[in-house]
Each structure stands twice: as C-alpha cells, then as structure tokens.
Amino acid sequence: MAEVRANGIDIWYETAGNPQDPALLLIMGLGAQLIDWPAGFVEQLTGHGLHVVLFDNRDSGLSSGFDEVGLPDLPAVLAGDRSSVPYLIPDLAADAAGLLKELGIERAHVVGVSMGGMIAQQLTLDHPELVASLTSIMSTTGARGVGRPRPEAAAVLMRPPAADRAAAIAGAVAGSRVIGSPGYPAPQAELERRAAAKYDRGYRPQGTMRQYAAIVASPDRTAGLREVSAPTLVIHGADDPLIPVDGGEATAAAVxxxxxxxxxxxxxxLPAPLWSRIADAIAANTRRAQDPPQH
Structure with missing residues (x-):
C-alpha cells in the first residue's frame, strides 16, 4: 500500500498482480474503502492477467478528508440546494484520473461498484482517453427516479453515526443484512470481520455524508453515456434494494x-459464490477492448 498526491489530495492505493499486465482500476462505493474489495475477488481478476489498482476515494479510508468544511445540509441538498456540497462525482472522477496519471498508467480498464460505478461512468465521460473498457456494477446513471433505494435500504443510508466501535460494527452488520444478497447470505462471522476491519482502518461517517451529498447533487450522466465508445458491461443484482435493477437497466440502455x-x-x-462469474464477465469485457471489431 502506498500514497500519492493527485488532483490536490492524498490518495491511498495498492496494487495486485503483474505490473506488465493490462491495468484494471477498481473504484469502491459510498463510505467504502479499498479493503472492501474482497481479496479472493481481486485474486480472480489478477488470475485473468490483469494488474489491479485499488484505492480509497476522498473522504474514505486513508485518503484525504474534508472534515474542515463540515457536514452538508442534506435536507437542503435533497431539495435542490447544492451550496453546502463541497464536491461532486466529477471531482471524484478527477481523483481517479489523477491517480492513473501519477502511476504512469496511460489507459486502464475501469470497474466501479455503486457510487464507484457512478465515478467510473464519469471518468469515462471526462477522460475517455484513459478508459479502455468500463464495467458498472450495482450502479445507476443519476437520472432522477431511476435506481431509487427501497425504504428499508434508504433507512440504512440515514443511520446516525455510531457512538462506539461495538455499535458501529453491529450497525454495519445489520445494514449488510438489509442490502446484501438474499440468494447468497454472507456468514455472520465474515460480516463482523469486515465491519471491524473497516472501523479500525478508518471510520469516517462525516465523509460518507459528504459523498452521499455528492451523489444527490451530481448531474444526470445519461446524455453523456450515449457518446461512450469504450466496451461497456453493466452488472446488477436482480434483488438489489439499495440501487434497484432499473438503475443498471438504464445504464445499459444509455451506452x-x-x-x-x-x-x-x-x-x-459481492457475494463469494459469484466472484468467479463476475470476474469472468469483467475479463471478457476487457478482451472486447483488445479484439478488433468484426465486420
């Protein structure tokens, strides 16, 4: 793990696999850290001959935070007032672009989940020269009324910050049960292990609120996505309550x-029983970028 200065902030990242292989940038979601990418899943990707780069978004994990600007006024943001929002999805995409440039990576295959999918989409719009292929997982276009959380999942987003470590871990596990895969429930011990690791590495609920404000305040990407030429794969769970499947359908329809x-x-x-299926699909999409089009 290492740190670079990019786009005016410090970004923590790590890599896996052979640096001589094609680069694959993984972008995590709301309040998530690079350790939220399951190690076994990353191994599957490197096994496909990809050099994986993972990083902490701004305001999460060990990357630069924005605590000095305080919390956004979420009710105002939801009502359309962006004045308390310190950054938007395009700023997070600029962070990712800056990281690639600092690492000397001219082009990368880009994969994002949830908010990371939004960042990956925006990176493809703003820096198409950097993106060899795009995979958007459990994400949406930013179009209003699409990919809206169900009430029980929205309640997970709105939980107040925990008072202590035990409460934070318990809350994270409970939230995972609400939004996780009903067909592939994670073992309780594994959820607790992940929640503890995240808390101990970097518990930053204020940063998560600013990231959420960025999602709400950022513009719809649909029109831009219609211009994307990079090979694009959209993966979505049929039973996703946080960003329902219409978010993925809208993304695929746009590109x-x-x-x-x-x-x-x-x-x-990202349930363990699905790692190989998802990794195989991502690898196949990267090959679409390398294969000449058939006439």
Missing part, C-alpha cells in the same frame, strides 16, 4: 452496445 448481466439472488454486495 451504445453495452452488455447487461442481471444476476438473480444478488443484492448490493
């Missing part, structure tokens, strides 16, 4: 030639 993979029983997580 010319996009492939849509909807997985029954999958919610808003």
């Amino acid at each position: 010319p030639g996009a492939e849509l993979l909807v997985i029954p029983g999958m919610g808003h997580d």
